[in-house]
Amino acid sequence: MNPRELLRGSFQAAIDAANPLQIVPLHLPDPPKGSTWVAGAGKAAAAMAQAVEAHWPAHAPLHGMVITPHGHRLPTRRITVIEGGHPLPDAQGEQATRTLLEAVRRLGPDDLLLGLFSGGGSSLLSAPIVGLTLDAYQAITRQLLLCGAPIQAINTVRKHLSIALGGKLAAACRAPVHSLIISDVTDNDPTHIASGPCAPDPTRFQDVLALLERYAISVPPPVMQLLHTHSQQGIEETPKPGDPLFRNVKNRVIATAHQSLAAAARFFQARGITPLILGDTVTGEAREVAQVYTAIAREVRHYGNPAQAPAVLISGGETTVTVKGSGRGGRNTEFLLALALALSGLENVYALACDTDGIDGTETSAGAILTPDTLDRATQLGLDPAASLDDNDTATFFEQLNDLVITGPTHTNVNDYRAILVL
Known part of the structure; x- marks a missing residue:
C-alpha cells in the first residue's frame, strides 16, 4: 500500500472500531415490565437507534425519538429520527427537544428510558431555558465555538442554558434510565459527552458567569441579568452528584x-x-x-x-x-x-x-x-x-x-x- 492508502486505511479502522451497529448490541439492557422509550441525541444517534431496533425483542414495546444533525438521518421503523442544527442549535432541534421531554415525563416506574448519546448532542438538545430566546442561545454558542475554549468549558455553559442537558433529562423521568454513550471527549466522563443529559453536573451558574467573562463572550444585558438571578437564587440549577434522582440511572460509555x-x-x-x-x-x-x-x-x-x-x-x-x-x-x-x-x-x-x-x-x-x-x-x-x-x-x-x-x-x-x- 502507498502512504496515502495506509493512512486512509488506518482512519477507516479507527471509524470501524466505533461502529454503533457492532457496539450497541453488546450493551443493551433487558426489556422492562412496561414499555421502553428511546431518547437520543448526537452524530451517532441514528445508527445507535438502528442497532437497538435490530436487536430489541420483537414482542417488547419500543418507541422513542433521537435527534441527529442535518444529513445524518438513517431509516428506522419504531424510533423516530429528527434532524437538527449542529454545531449551532436551530428551531427543529428546539421543537424536537421539547417533544422528547414531554414523552419522557409520561414514563412510569415500570417503563425504561433508554438513552443513546454521542458527540454533537449538546447542540441538538437545544431548547433554551425560560427567559432565553433561541437567537440569544445561538449567538452565545457561536462565540463559544470561535473563542478557543475547550469543549468542557463550552458544555458547562450549554448545560445551564438548555432545559434537557446537565442531568435535566434524567430529572424529568420517573422510570429507570439506562444510557449508552459513545464518547467524543478526552476524559470519557458522561457529564461532558453531549453535555450529560442523564448525568449529574458538578458545575453551577457561577461557573457559567466566570467562563463568559474569561472568554469575553458578549451577552445581552437581559440575558446576563437572567444568569445572575439564577446564580444568586439557584433557579433551574442542574442536578448534582449525590442527588437521589440518579439512584435509578446508569450511564455506560461503550466506545472511546x-x-x-x-x-x-x-x-x-x-x-x-x-x-x-x-x-x-x-x-x-x-x-x-x-x-x-x-x-x-x-x-x-x-x-x-x-x-x-x-x-x-x-x-x-x-x-x-x-x-x-x-x-x-x-x-x-x-x-x-x-x-x-x-x-x-x-x-x-x-x-x-x-x-x-x-x-x-x-x-x-x-x-x-x-x-x-x-x-x-x-x-x-x-x-x-x-x-x-x-x-x-x-x-x-x-x-x-x-x-x-x-x-x-x-x-x-x-x-x-x-x-x-x-x-
Whole structure:
C-alpha cells in the first residue's frame, strides 16, 4: 500500500472500531415490565437507534425519538429520527427537544428510558431555558465555538442554558434510565459527552458567569441579568452528584477514542509499521500541538528514537482553534498546515488528521492528508501556506491541493484521529 492508502486505511479502522451497529448490541439492557422509550441525541444517534431496533425483542414495546444533525438521518421503523442544527442549535432541534421531554415525563416506574448519546448532542438538545430566546442561545454558542475554549468549558455553559442537558433529562423521568454513550471527549466522563443529559453536573451558574467573562463572550444585558438571578437564587440549577434522582440511572460509555487508536495501531502493526500511541487526550491549540509532534517526527526520522522507521505516531483528543481569520477550516486542517510548515518538507513523512464523525469543524470534509511535497505543490499553484494558516483558511488550502479527506457522515464520533507516518 502507498502512504496515502495506509493512512486512509488506518482512519477507516479507527471509524470501524466505533461502529454503533457492532457496539450497541453488546450493551443493551433487558426489556422492562412496561414499555421502553428511546431518547437520543448526537452524530451517532441514528445508527445507535438502528442497532437497538435490530436487536430489541420483537414482542417488547419500543418507541422513542433521537435527534441527529442535518444529513445524518438513517431509516428506522419504531424510533423516530429528527434532524437538527449542529454545531449551532436551530428551531427543529428546539421543537424536537421539547417533544422528547414531554414523552419522557409520561414514563412510569415500570417503563425504561433508554438513552443513546454521542458527540454533537449538546447542540441538538437545544431548547433554551425560560427567559432565553433561541437567537440569544445561538449567538452565545457561536462565540463559544470561535473563542478557543475547550469543549468542557463550552458544555458547562450549554448545560445551564438548555432545559434537557446537565442531568435535566434524567430529572424529568420517573422510570429507570439506562444510557449508552459513545464518547467524543478526552476524559470519557458522561457529564461532558453531549453535555450529560442523564448525568449529574458538578458545575453551577457561577461557573457559567466566570467562563463568559474569561472568554469575553458578549451577552445581552437581559440575558446576563437572567444568569445572575439564577446564580444568586439557584433557579433551574442542574442536578448534582449525590442527588437521589440518579439512584435509578446508569450511564455506560461503550466506545472511546482509545479503542479506535488501538484498532489503528493493529492495522499498522499488521503491515510491518511500528505504532506509537501518543494518547487519546491531546488538547491545546492545534498549531501548537503540531510543533510538538514535529519534534517527535524529526527524532524518529533522524535518530530512530523512540522507534525506528517505519513508524507511525497515533493520537486522538480534541485540539482547539482560536479563530482570528475569515477563512474556511477546522482544527484538523489547521493542525496539518501548521505541521507542514514546521516539517518543511521533511523526507518520507506523511500525515492524516481527521475527525471520526466525518466533519472537521463546520466543513464537509473530515480533514486532510499531508505529504512531503505538500509545500512544493502549494508553491506551484501560487498558494501561500503561512497566509492561509494566519487566515484560518486551511480547508481551502488542502482543497486546492486535492488533499481533503471526504467521507460523508460516519454515524459515529470518538473525536479526532491523527497519524504521522515516518517511512
